[in-house]
Amino acid sequence: MESVKLDLENYRKLLKEYLLTNDETALYQAEQFSKLSVQHNISPEEIIHVHIEALKELYPELPREVSDSLNFLLEAMISYGLALQEYQFLRAKQSELESEISVAANMQKTLLSTVKPDIKGLDIGAISVPANSMNGDYYHFVADKEGTLGIALADVIGKGIPAALAMSMIKYSMDSFPENQRQPSMILENLNRVVERNVDPSMFITMFYGLYNPESETFSYASAGHEPGFYYHASKDKFEEIEARGLVLGATEHTTYQQFVNHIKKDDCIILLTDGVTECRVGDRFIERDEVLQVIKDYIHLPAQEAVDSVYKYFERLQDFHLRDDFTLIIIRKKV
Amino acid sequence: MESVKLDLENYRKLLKEYLLTNDETALYQAEQFSKLSVQHNISPEEIIHVHIEALKELYPELPREVSDSLNFLLEAMISYGLALQEYQFLRAKQSELESEISVAANMQKTLLSTVKPDIKGLDIGAISVPANSMNGDYYHFVADKEGTLGIALADVIGKGIPAALAMSMIKYSMDSFPENQRQPSMILENLNRVVERNVDPSMFITMFYGLYNPESETFSYASAGHEPGFYYHASKDKFEEIEARGLVLGATEHTTYQQFVNHIKKDDCIILLTDGVTECRVGDRFIERDEVLQVIKDYIHLPAQEAVDSVYKYFERLQDFHLRDDFTLIIIRKKV
């Protein structure tokens, strides 16, 4: 079988062959011809035109009505030709935009990259997956010389490019705070000012900031309207919601955040997440928070990184590999 | 003339009318039908199908070859139908992306907005126009209590979303520098570290930082590989290039910047710009720097803001309203 050539002369040949043999081979070739023509931006009206010419050549006595009717058909194909041209144009434009976004997404990755610190006695797992190319969730670990561990977790309203842009603001502002200002409530208060000043009124960010002190074995934290995490009591095999109410960043000019302290026991876990985890949707059904906890429970015995990866994979499959929101999950286990 | 209805039954009617009258009215209606069908995502193969059915109905004695040939044509239209569906899909996706970008662009505007400060004895004009929706140029004024004026002007390599993302980094980092650190060379050295640490090796930023001291009537400045600006000597009506060599930000981990000082005289101007101004292109021809200077000269007698606006409008027209690069121009005149 010779390969199909893209030229209108060839259409005539294939058509003639089909009229003689009436078999599937010619139709297969018609299909390949069709595919090639689209790729080469040949308008459908041109194909109709060649069809008319070929018919006239094959049947010189072709009834006038038939050829008239085909002229009418040709006229009705013009908009399809325009649509095809716009299609090719949009494909080019789209792929340009996508490559721009992928450069930006890479930049963002470099920018927001954080190293899971090696803190004695802690097992840390973290995963953050954007729904689209760019991530509107953000997490960051800050370990200092004294061995304390700061954990920032934030979710900016919405997804995509605008969210990513806002997220980089949090990152730079955090970077700029003086080293001695590590109190969760203070950090949130400062960030609230930055966010309020710099973004649009309808934009806001939810954030959780926690500080683990290995000496006192305590976890201090404050929340700016962030989706509550969980505290896992290993001895009782029970989860408890980490309650810490506080206003989202950017809603008012000044606000204060209450700071809480928990004592952390051996084998207990701190589980932090964004609403992309708890607001999974399967088809039209929402996953209830209880179900989410059940899934976490199923994997909590694993090393922390394996645990977060497994939970993510579970929900990814459940949602048919199509996240609706950025997904971030952090598990911190006290090993000693 | 009744309006064309979108249903395939109607196609039959219009075709029949055309075969009877052979006139332009029916063809006009065929065109409108075509447009509507595309809008409603009706595949071309469906139109061919109806065409065949209509022909058979109108001419029951239609030669078998003709109807066979049309089946062949139908087969050749399948890929066009697929292209049409992808076209509609891409349109939707594209418009979603565009609205996302426009939100991000607005955020960026809020973010990078700077107020032209009211400094005694200075007349300041500034304009910055992005080539696409998002700006990869950045300028910022910082006025302090002592009446000194800091002027930052930066251009990130490339355009669009990645450039905008990088620009916000400069903005936040600048915001975070301590108030007492206002020396141009120091600011560039600090920024170089931030840029080097946070962005991809292929990315870099050029930047100019100047500090005007009204007391000493001096302008101190340093440049990180930025497009040289001009000093306008009012008495001689001459331009002089502001020379200040220095490495672009982000190229090496540590670098130092030489700082220069100029004495500013009455009616003299400092002209700062990005390469979007000097590298204008008209068709295939580059505008020479001399020509740019000539244009600036033509407007330099105007109040500073009018002058920069006029220069921009001149180049916008020259380039057929289609900037190839972000365009930023600042003129500062000492009035006393």
Add this chain to the structure above:
Amino acid sequence: MGFNPCVNIRKEWDIVGARQLGREHAKELGFGTVDQARIATAISELARNIYLYAGTGKICFEVINQLDKKGLKIIAVDKGPGIRDISQVMQDGYSTSGGLGAGLPGVKRLMDHFEIRSESGEGTEIEAIKLVR
């Protein structure tokens, strides 16, 4: 060179008249059926624009017959409200009216050469040329 007959556009019927005249010129000039159909569609779009947005105006034709090129120029003129932002109207990809790539970007695609001048409040003049190949 060439004649310069015009069709006034006042009602929807006139669109058909303009198409008819344009098609006759196109035939005479030796355009094939596909190009005839494209020219007719371009005329429709231009005339419909006048009919819908300017109320009245006219479509004129000019035969181009030079040594190196032969073709048909369509000129659409109206004294309507004009187009404030030409670059937006001409934005390619997806056209005005939420509809398909017809409208002016469609005309530009259908023809070989396209030029538009418009002043807000003053009206619009569009020239589009199709060359015989």
Add this chain to the structure above:
Amino acid sequence: MGFNPCVNIRKEWDIVGARQLGREHAKELGFGTVDQARIATAISELARNIYLYAGTGKICFEVINQLDKKGLKIIAVDKGPGIRDISQVMQDGYSTSGGLGAGLPGVKRLMDHFEIRSESGEGTEIEAIKLVR
């Protein structure tokens, strides 16, 4: 329920054979000409994928004849290299091969139901169903 004849795909000619058989089933089931052509195109794509990327495999048919629905199921099976990233291959908008929306997203569009299972190194199985309307 229903028979389950298969066509082995080893050479390009076999694509035509698969189309032929599929079209016969489609005709019997009462599909119209447009749907017949769409089914044939889907079969082509599936068979060509096998021929080009897996070397050999088969296309099987199953008639669906339930109370509430009637249709044709096409099953494409190969033991080829498999598809590493399904979501990328199925990415809509513009398809693989720089070419047009044929490929697998095209098959998905042409049919009413589409399912794919693939394991890297293990092969691929695709089921696609078209229902009689």
Add this chain to the structure above:
Amino acid sequence: MNINLDVEMIEQDNMTTLVLSGEIDAYTAPVLKEALLPLTKQPNTEVIVDLEKVNYMDSTGLGVFISALKSSKEHSTSLKLIQLQDRVHRLFKITSLDSIITIDTTVRGGN
């Protein structure tokens, strides 16, 4: 997403009630914003948003209410939300926005 948000406006004296039904997300939030923001700028208006028939809202919806609140403060008007379904009310509680936006909890929305 083809799920819509319907907005019905009932005006009575100085009180305007927006009755919403459907889902508020990134796609429908602009519809809400367009209807709600201008109301908050009308002097002496009490704006009430009835959310009884809103079964889903995401953070984009919260954003619209925050900007509406800011605007109503700026223009000295008032804004009140009523009949929130549990899932929607939870969002306001978690984010503590219920501490700055008036929410009438005496009437609950049904699920």
